[in-house]
Amino acid sequence: MFYALAKQEDYLKDKINLFVAMAPVLRLGNTSSKSLKGLANYKFTLGNTLKTFGIYEVMGVKWLSLVDKICGRMEAFCDMTHDFAEGDSKYNDAERADVSQGHFPHPASWKQLAHYAQSVDSGLFREFDYEEEKNMKKYGQASPPEIDVGKISHVPIAMFVGKQDPLANPTDTQWARDQIKTTIHYEEINNFDHGSFMLGKDMSFMDTVLKVVAQQVKVDKIEQDAEKSGVNIANLYGVY
Numbered sequence: 001m002f003y004a005l006a007k008q009e010d011y012l013k014d015k016i017n018l019f020v021a022m023a024p025v026l027r028l029g030n031t032s033s034k035s036l037k038g039l040a041n042y043k044f045t046l047g048n049t050l051k052t053f054g055i056y057e058v059m060g061v062k063w064l065s066l067v068d069k070i071c072g073r074m075e076a077f078c079d080m081t082h083d084f085a086e087g088d089s090k091y092n093d094a095e096r097a098d099v100s101q102g103h104f105p106h107p108a109s110w111k112q113l114a115h116y117a118q119s120v121d122s123g124l125f126r127e128f129d130y131e132e133e134k135n136m137k138k139y140g141q142a143s144p145p146e147i148d149v150g151k152i153s154h155v156p157i158a159m160f161v162g163k164q165d166p167l168a169n170p171t172d173t174q175w176a177r178d179q180i181k182t183t184i185h186y187e188e189i190n191n192f193d194h195g196s197f198m199l200g201k202d203m204s205f206m207d208t209v210l211k212v213v214a215q216q217v218k219v220d221k222i223e224q225d226a227e228k229s230g231v232n233i234a235n236l237y238g239v240y
Helices: 001-013 034-042 046-052 063-073 075-086 094-101 110-122 132-139 170-180 207-228
Strands: 018-022 158-164 185-190
Touching: 001 185, 018 207, 034 046, 046 110, 158 170, 158 207, 170 185, 185 207
Parallel strands: 018 158, 158 185
Antiparallel strands: none
16 A cells, blocks of 8 residues: 555545555565564565466465475475464463464465565565566666655555564554654554454444544545635644
């Protein structure tokens, strides 16, 4: 969603009155996930290795029948998928986690995971890295361009971050908060990891989410009434 707003906010700004971002992942340079850091070692070889087995999606139809052969070549990659599959967390409700894992696995494009690996390695929020030759053809430069979230200037954004999130690490989310001028609410929640926004033992953060939504409805009405009256009003971002 951050990518879409950075690239096409003019198209989206009249369709979205508030973006509530829970566990927002942009930069990954400060991830604490050992398996994700290990995956960064395969940032350019992941796709080619999987394609030799005829696999274009991770944890898809062919995954279980070939997982042992794949893990023999990319141990860290399989550590990561195991972490996702296990889903065990002291911060989350065990019964909810069991229900969620009942729908596992969830297939994902290998390119998506390769992009994650590249993001961990570079520490930047940028386009997919096809390596120098292809980058020159696609982007006109040797390295992929950064995605400028500072361009987001209309859609209000509320961020909720887990302090123990290994993916959306608070150091990286604080960077995002400071880059995006339309951030109207930013909150770090203790004893919360990446899955806690769906599976957490304490879901009381939703009370704050609903308050932010209700406040934005009020702001929208003020703006609409002012527009009807032909009155110019100051930017209301940050009024709460």
